[in-house]
Amino acid sequence: MDVWTGRRASALRIALRMTREGFARHLGFAPTNTPSTCNAVALKETRLAKGWSQTQLLKQLRAAAARLGKSNDLPYRDESLHVYISCFENGRRAIPYRMRPIYLEAFGASDLNLGFVQITEAVVASWEDDPDQIPHPDLQRVLDSALITAPEVVQVRFALLLVQSPATLAEPDSAHTIPSRNLHLVTSQ
Known part of the structure; x- marks a missing residue:
């Protein structure tokens, strides 16, 4: 994968059909912790x-x-x-x-390993607010892993979202902008 940006991270969240909090939790943050x-x-x-x-x-x-x-x-x-x-x-x-x-x-550890860099709902929101933002190098690896381990259907949705206009990604319900019948046609080819 190329370098992750706020736009790519947002596309992955939308492809996974998760809320910001859900995406932060999925990436490994427990929101109840200080x-x-x-x-x-x-x-x-x-x-x-x-x-x-x-x-x-x-x-x-x-x-x-x-x-x-x-x-x-x-x-x-x-x-x-x-x-x-x-x-x-x-x-x-x-x-x-x-x-x-x-x-x-x-x-011999990274910032993320020792809890110095944390993935919070605010971090996820900042990716959406600044699509050109480049997340911390440790978060780059976390995002790579999240994409690699995602089901194929999510990976396809992610790829399709990346070719959409940036404005489409910013809409809260944009996860539903790719009809499932179109997705089925793409994955069955």
């Missing part, structure tokens, strides 16, 4: 998947910070950093922006 809770779940799951204790994560964070030349962005004392790690993992605090690159380096 950002710090999303980060907490992702952080703890990623740490446990690596088989690390919080103490091992602390050592990985120190090593990652040294590699990045960002040692001053972590608390000086290990006890303080351990408290931070606990607070981040249980959702009491969100990871400060200055510490995010260190976490990404330590885990």
Whole structure:
């Protein structure tokens, strides 16, 4: 697939016949979670998947910070950093922006893996408001996966929507603008 834009992402949502909230949920966001809770779940799951204790994560964070030349962005004392790690993992605090690159380096993970980039209804709406917008690289992969795993009928609807005029995509009921009889003719050829 080429680079995803707001227009392509909107076309996929319409092809799937989903609401904005439904599409955000389909792409992997749980709307009841706050950002710090999303980060907490992702952080703890990623740490446990690596088989690390919080103490091992602390050592990985120190090593990652040294590699990045960002040692001053972590608390000086290990006890303080351990408290931070606990607070981040249980959702009491969100990871400060200055510490995010260190976490990404330590885990060898992406923004999306660690919950730093989230797919919300507002993100989906922004794609529709700005059809030329290029979603975050991690979201590009999520959208690729959503299209690849979609049923063939959805993939055909998506392709047909891309050749329609951009104004057609903006209409709320545009999912119904492609009659099913036409779709059947396209897929049966």
